[in-house]
Amino acid sequence: MTRMTESLNDGAAMNERLADLLTKGGRHTPRFLFVSGIGIVAISILTWFGILDGPALLLFSLGAVLVLLASVQGLVVRPLAQQKKGILAYVLSSIFVLIASVVFVFLWQGIAPLAFLISVAIPLNAIRTAAARKYIPWFVILAVLIGAGVIAAEYIAAAVMRLERVQFNSSASIAGLAFLLATGFLLFTVTIITQNRNFRSLQGLLLASFVVIVTIPTVMATILSGVGAYANSQTQTFNTLKAIAGLKENQITLLIDEIRNDADKIQSNADFKQNLLAVINPKDGVPGQSSQNLSRARSFLIALQKEGDAYTEIMVLDNQGNVVVSTDAQNEGRNYETQLFYRQGTVKFFTGFATIPDFGEQNLIVATPLFDNNGQIIRGVIALRLDANAVKRIMESTPGFVEAETYLVDKNFAPVTNTRTRTQSVRSQAALSAIIDNIDGQGTYENYANESVLGYYKWYEPMQMAVIAEVPVNIVVASSVKSLAGSSLLALFVIIVAIWAVAISAKSISDPIRDLVQITESFTAGKYSSRAMVNRKDEIGALAGSFNQMAEQLQDIIGKLEQRVSDRTKELENQTLRVRVAAEIARDAASAPDLHKLLDSSAELIFERFGFYHTGIYLIDKSKEYAVLTASPTEAGKEMIANGYKIRVGDVNIVGRVAASMEPRIILDMDSKNQLMNNPLLSLTRAEMALPLKAGNRMIGVLDVQSDKPQAFSQDDIAAMQVMADQLAIAIERARLLEEVEQNLKELETAYGQYTREGWQGLGSRGILINRGYRFNNIRIEPIKEMPAMGNWQDKDSAKNSGNTIAIPIKLRGQQIGMISAKLKEGHNSRTISTLQAATERLAAALESARLYEEARTRADREQSISKVATAISSSTDYDEILRTTVREVGSALSDTEVSIQILENIDEQKIGS
Template sequence: MRFFRTSFVARLVFQFLIISVLGGALTALAAFLLARATLTRSVYTQLDSVATLKEDAMLRWLEHEQESLLVLSQSSQIASGLEKMQSATPDSQSYFTARDTLRTFLRSYRAHEEEIAEAFLMSPVGGEVLVSTTPANEGSYRTTDEYYTQGRKATYTQHFYPSPLTGETTVTIATPILNDEGTLLGVLAVHLNMDALNTILQERSGLGETGETYLVDKFNNFITQAQFGARAFPRGVHTVGIDTALSGEDGVGRYQNYLGTPVLGAFRWLPEQEVALLVEISQQEAFAPARTLGRNTFLIGAALITLLAVGVYYLSRQTADPILEISQAAQEVAQGNLTRRVHVALQDEIGALARNFNFMTESLQQSIEELEGRVAERTRELARRSEEIQTAAELGSAITAIRDLNTLLERVAHLISDRFGFYHVGIFLLDEHREYAVLRASNSPGGRRMLARGHRLKVGEQGIVGFAAATGTARIALDVGEDAVFFDNPDLPETRSEMAIPLIAAERTLGVLDIQSTQEAAFTQEDIAILRILADQVAIAIENARLFQESQQALAALESAFGESTARAWQRFLQHSARRGYVATSEGLILPLRPDGAGKEEPYRLSTPAVETEDPTVLRVPLSVRGQQVGVLRLKKPPEQGRWRQEEISLLQDLSEQLGLALESARLLEETQRRAAFEQITGQITSRIRASLDLETVLQTAVHEIRTALNLPRLSIRLAGTNGEQNVPEHP
């Protein structure tokens, strides 16, 4: 003690050492606490980022499966198979054949989609399982299942519910199957395999050794596989994170997990899926760097104090400053500044912490940028696809009203080229022998040259057009490898990619839509899906144009035949009628045209109203019935009223058409009345003849009634016997 009292240096050193030790200890403690707080915020940020990535991965998985189901539902094989099953009786061979074909098709789809546990088709009414990749489920009913009732209206996803068949949690996606008229043929649904979701959530990237991600449904049951399942928690699993998330709140915090282990966790409620997503890591692992930092800081500080007292303060400052910078950087990162970096040149633990912090921030920034990039790319892709589908729909609407086949084909070729910007669009139709695909329309100069020389391709032998026409399937040719041989066409020298889509209507190939681009590898399978919609509309429009032309020709033939029949009827009528027409005079008299020639007017053969050359005041208007002239309307104006005006001629032409219809109706009525009278007389004579069974009485009655009815002066009936003719007395 005396030494410390007498020696200023010793006292100063002692006091400085005491202060330095206390300062060093306090500095180490502060560094530990600050690092722990910083790490806590950093871990929260990382956990929240992992939760975002896991949620995005899960949603992309569900979206992928939904898109895959929609593509499957567009297959014509499913619609045609359902139509065949509906048109056949359940015990017929055609019904079993269609069912087996659909089952094979669904199994093939399931073999390519490992995430599918079961694919099945349900009836449009009643929810009966018609076809399933699990035959044991066929014949069961899903009438009240939510995915069936909603899937009949539109594509619907029933998220995370206990399957009534297996009792396991599952996800089901359903979509309606419609025919071309929009009639519901059935409902296509798939049960998803939860193993894929387990793989996504159990991947521990960025979560260390104790990190875990899992889903809990609204009944506090595990959805994805965890370390312990529902059997360990018969009343449901409850933690602060789970209960808070199930109440609809998102957040982070420190709590004990379902095993009682203290953890740091990020939790959020996914309302659309009605599940809670939790990402957790043990506090022991999360705070290990902070403990290591505090311990090393204290030891380094104590060693340096013994060597140099001044170095204690300097070392404490060197130790504290980087940690403060890391803390400040962490705060800025937490506020959204992901470009913030810690500039520490030390190579010790603090330097390692700074580098790890920089690496973590850079990884987080990279992940968010990649996520934003994928979202932007997906958005652009969806916008492009949406625009292509909208364009295809607009083109389909534009061509449906065209009835002339040549006009239709020319219009389609130019519309597709203008809307999609293709270098060449050609439309080939099969000839009547279905041996050649003949070019019928094109938009490009080279295509018009090929049209001029009657360009055609052998079906099944020449180019991808011949391939598509023979197989009924679309094909893409690229300017690489074996496909390069298709582009040796001097009329189209700039072609680098080509796509041929068959034009199919009523399961019959009508031709091929040939599209060429100046870009290499310009087409994908998704382009085929979009343009196939347009090709189907074009095929229907072509078929409608052909049917319209055929119906027009049949209608013209029918009208011609009907007109000729009407003309013959009028000829017979005029031959047996004494009425040839009437004349209205200026004195108000109406005089008949007599067949003896007095007052008779010879009818003109006219196709349109005509003014007489000799007398411009006289107008002759044809009277026509169904295109056949049956008379002439002759009109004369007073000379002082001048020539006939066009509006007067048009009015008289309309009146002559109405007069022709009225005359035809009167003729038909008169003819009907004559036939009715004839039928009445025939019936009366027949009934009187049949009134007696005596041969002589029957013959005498027949002679009398027929002569009286026809007003004949004499009538006889002769019967031929074995010895020659036998005369029946004639009726006087």
């Protein structure tokens, strides 16, 4: 039963502690969670509109989770805690935080460590602050399960489900993390400050609170500004890269268009086409003029080549891929049927790079079908070849943005223009998206050199290539850092100014309170006139005004209390004085030689100590009819004693009434009660108090004190003076008893002395003393028949000297029974006499003991004789035998005595014969 009760008590205490932890320590948590959720939602909206980069939907989901968690904490957990269901509330809170952490881990890559710490910290905090010892294992298990849940969620999201998650490489995720950390630090700071009671000054508390509250948002704003600057720089970089890519595309398109115009010019020249067709098919020309037709066609192409001064070679191929005419006569007759430019050129307009050993270095070739005069039948391919450096110069030159790099990638993911780092293949995200999906786009990715870059890519259809423009991320970051450095310096300046302003504000708030504290301490130290300055209309001013009102009231109360204490102290002093006087009376009673001395000293003591006008002590006479004034230290009192002043018991006078009622009485004003005062000797009396002197239930007297001031006595004085009166009564009764005892002792000593004298006188009459004494003359002992002549020594109380002879009386109980006389040598001293006196005292005690023994022995013999006679008488039953036995036994007991017994015939006769 006891264990069950203890368990219930522990559970109730645990519920209460955890409830207090949630309601007091965690009362700000739902608000900060809600603010954090709204902040993440706002960041997702900015991402949606393209201001920040990142997955907007995922960020919105994370913000919604935080808002939902805040709602659950505020609507479910907190009400349970307020109902003192702390254990249930804490477990539910831990579960809800675990669910939120798992969702965060699923949606945000890299957030798992932070989620793990926050989730595990909740049950561990319960262990640290509120858990009883027997509950600790359960909270440890809860913490382990929560931590395992977060770790499992990270594993499932990363290794099993491979979910698309928020990455830390986007500006939106960085802004979201900064916002979460800032609100977390604010929550931690607010919780610590609200729960901390160790601040020694209000100014320190305000300064610490304001500095943290100002610094954290400022730092967060600076971080967000840096993130915004990075996002803005990123956006500008993407726009610049897009513009650069578009510019490169336009330049290449313009170059291709010029080449295409030359191809159209060749196609549209009737003379050239006629000569060319005659060369391709001699049947179409004049027989025998093939060489002239070839020469005229070549001359036209050479003229066109010189005119543009850009072409390396212009040639025409027939349907079998053979070069029929070329500005480079050495290439005529060569076959390029397998080359891409030929295959594509037979069906459509083609532009592309070609690396053909016959052509030397990389070349840009533009090919277009050659139609007959009707434009219906393809009779061959016109190919214009120029140096690829023209295109490379376009791609490699980025004036105004030297950090950017642009290049072309063909369908085989091979770079066709120079890259800053030589590579054989480009399989970056941009190349894959542009070549495989034929789409345009931008993003942050790793390029061909595994370097993180910002890139813009697009598919260039005319050349069937990807146009890619990139810039390293560190370049953008460096630009953002410069902007952030400026913002940080500005933020630092703002923080310093804010701290300075906060210090001034905190001082303006705390100084009046400090002054009020000092005034309060001064007031506490006893300076009750201290008052606060009321020069404000806010709460501090109201507090100062309230303090002043309280100080006024307290000063008034303290003044009254001090007066009451002073009055009470005087009363206590008076009571102490009365108790002291009572003690002195008791002391004097122990040392007073007689009753009259005691009464005189007591009356004098009371009169002197209390400064009364008159003090008198009355004693009740033996007839209990009058109270007789016996002692008084005043002149009037002494005159009254000399005149035999007395008051009848029951008289209208206050003394008479107290003597009759045995109750104390007070007259506070004699003017209104003159009928009670008829003593002209005490005409100045204005107040009088009479106290009964009682021994048990017996009235023995009255203590009368009078004052020449009206209202001089109170009911409290009666109680205090009555103690003194009781002590006086005890002393009087003790003195009376002592006198009676002394009188009885004197009478007893007289009677016992008389008995002793008669006893010693009887010794001689009974013949017990053979000699009257003995004398020793240093040779022998001689009996004394007659007393020596020392004068009338029988009446002396002490030793008598006559020359060298000294006589010392032997006394018992004041009765002289003998004397020791000694004739001393010349030059004896007082020590010799003292020795004789001490021996005399011991002799008297020894003689008395011997006498008492002799009396006891004689009494015992007499009692034995009486007993023997009584035994003999009681042994007979015959009348005559009884008389005979009695006469015989009595006569035997009283030797030398004639005894007779006679029975009277007439009882009225009173004669007895012997």
